[in-house]
Amino acid sequence: MLTTGTIASAVTAFIVTVSLVEAVILWRRRRGTDNPYSWKEVWLSLADLAGRKLSVLLPLSLATPVFHLAWEHRLFTVTLNSALMVLLLFIGQEFCYYWYHRASHRIRFFWATHAVHHSPNQMSLASAYRLGWTGKITGSAVFFAPLVLLGVRPEVVLATLSANLLYQFWLHNDWMPKLGWLEYVFNTPSAHRVHHASNVDYLDANYGGVLIIFDRLFGTYVEERADEPVRYGLVHPTTTANPIVNQFEHWISLFRDMANSRKPWHALGYLTMPPGWAPDGQGTTTEALRLAQQQQRRTAQAAESAGAAPEGTLQQA
Template sequence: MITTGKIALCATLFVIGVSLIEACVLTHRQRDSATPFDWYEVWISLADVAGRKLLALLPLSLATPVFAFAWDHRIFTVTLNSVLMVLLLFIGQEFCYYWYHRASHRIRFFWATHAVHHSPNQLTLSSAYRLGLTGKLTGSAIFFAPLVWLGVRPEIVLATLSFNLLYQFWLHNTWTPKLGWLEYVFNTPSSHRVHHASNVDYLDANFGGVLVIFDRLFGTYVEERADEPCRYGLTTPTRSRNPFVVEFEHWASLARDIASAGNLWTAISYVILPPGWRADGAGESTEALRQRNLATRRAVPVSTQGR
């Protein structure tokens, strides 16, 4: 009998196997390049997925009691007995995923985990399964609790989320070109390259999972431009090859900022405001970086712009 555990194991082995094939191909293609393929990025991603599989054996999820409460107080009981109901579940899950993903970039508490996913300085298929060890501890799955409250069984909500993440595996590459009209509706490699880029113009964009319709609706869609090649990694790049540093450096910096806050409100602000925010105004939030970038562009003489 095929169980969900066996399906999950097969999916994990599949994505790892395909990512290693890609790594071998890219190693061959980039062997004479100025930027050769970095296998350490793959090893760190493999360490991350191994760690998450081990942690999954422990009952550490903060979302579990929230899901249980939402299910006990559900307002309907949804039966997926038609194409329409499946479609509504898909759209509802995409909506919840959009806000989960956007919050993961805009709230530092969630970013401390999600930054691990953005830490690779090269975008490859192995980047897809570097998700951070502390996701279950932060309770980020609570963003999907409204679906449970509406009457969708918790295991179905989590299974739908797993399929969403599995779809996103193939998006993490630099070799797939733009896909024509599909770019208007679906999350594609081109769209996701923008999401992983640290260029100021590309920050905090393209949060959708399978679709980009909510990005377009809420004004967070940004198209990949030929005149602005994507630069991958964080705005302050992670250079460490130590997986523990990669996993916990953002939690450590958050703890240091809280300890030095001076008062309770500033400490809370460090937790709930966007990454890069600082009480003294000298931070590097997306807004601050864009203001500086705009000021720099205005200061450049017109005759030298575009060189």
């Protein structure tokens, strides 16, 4: 008889096996090139996966009491007895996932965990299961509590979330091309490559899980461009091969900034504002990086125009 644990173990074995097959193929294809395949990235992802499996043994989850409270005070009791109800659950879960994912990029407290997923400097299937060890502690699953409050059983909500994450496994590759009309509706490898990019033009985009429609609706969709090749990893790249450092370096920097704050509201700002925020306004948030890039482009265009002016004047004469 199949149990939830048996199914989960089989799925884990499947995704690890497929990712290792891809790793071997990419390693052989890229030998002797300027972009050789990095086995270090696979090692960090496997260490992350092992650590999360062990963390299940720890009874630490901020979401559990929230889910319990939401279920006790639920507005309805939802029964998934029709295709329409399943569809509504899927859409509702996608909506919640979009805002969870967006918050994970825009609130540094959640980013300290989510940054681990973005730390690979190469995109591969192994990147998909590097998710960070501290997700349970931060309570990020509370973003899905509205579904429980509406009457969906907590275990159903979590199972739907697991299915969402399983779908995203195949999105983590850099070799699959764009998929035509599917790009307008679904999250695809092309859309997800943009999401994992550190290019300023691509930052904080494409938060969807299975669908991309909420990104289009809320203005966070960015298309992958041929003239802007993706640079994977963080704005300040992680180079460590130590899984402990990989997991906790962003928490350490967050606590350091908070401890060095001169005012309590500055410490709160470091915790709740976007990554790169600074109380003096001189930080490296996405907005600040884009403003600096725009200024650099204007300066370059002005210099180019000034350099072309004498030649243009001569031709007119």
